[in-house]
Amino acid sequence: GTPLLEARDLVKHYQIRKGVLGRPVGTVHAVDGISFAIPRGKTVGLVGESGSGKSTAARLVSRLIEPTSGEVRFDGQDVLAMRGKEVKALRRRMQMVFQDPFGSLNPRLTVGDIVGEPLEVHRVASGRARTDRVVEVLETVGLSGRDLHKFPHQFSGGQAQRIGIARALATNPDLIICDEAVSALDVSVQAQVLNLLKRLQRELGLSYLFIAHDLNVVRYMADELCVMYMGEIVERGDGDAVFADPQHPYTQMLLAAIPGHDPVTARAQERGVATGEVPSASAPPSGCRFHTRCPAVFDRCPTEHPPLYDAGQPGRVAACHLLDEPRQVQRA
């Protein structure tokens, strides 16, 4: 069937000005022509270093910020053409869970009011029906009605993130965008929250856009993977396939940095692991943006911008000129 969410050629450029009303001194290429699709009931992972455009991409598809150009479709509807009421209806179906569980929960509100707020805002339920629904979603995430009148500071980080997840679930959404949703938690607590998210997906048929810089976390969650570098998707494909056999030198570099990820580490070490500073997003390198850090850089790279080449398996693409070279015949 059609994907739940489809982003096509999404672009977000910011003008940087000298002073608030000063002359433009540059353009930040926060998101630069990305395309991806989230199938129903599946998880698409977005990975990349901080500043690669992952969060901006999430904010664009949910209309928290306006794109410079591109197309977003949610359940067949044109998201960028939506106005007031329609955007509000979209938010009911597309919720977010953020990185800092305490920072994203109002410390002055009770759990009941925090989780119940979207029900009021979207006029789903009020009064007794609201309380019933709040208790229901609290129980769904492993909390209970006894927590209704407590305040966020009375909970641990993991429990606070469960409150954030309960709030996201309250309006019965189709898609939850998780932006570094477990990054602030201890590793043991991370696993519990990830397993909760997986169980919710199975039971409720949820789709996730799962953003994280931690590849182990994304590997555990994502059916499909998009790797971002400097505002662009440089590799995309089935999650397991990308982890088993990354095609883009940047993906290889990210995987090589995971302790214990042996096959790739070995290969990356053979080739020399890329290092070096991430260039400024207001002055992205010419040609392939990764060429200033790439151990495999060759003559085409600084001048020719690589398209997403077919990477040899269905649905797999990577933006590296190495894939444009004739493939060697593999012999046993």
Ligand code: SF4
């Ligand atoms: Fe490296 Fe060139 Fe491929 Fe870019 S196009 S990733 S610089 S080999």
Ligand code: MG
């Ligand atoms: Mg971010």
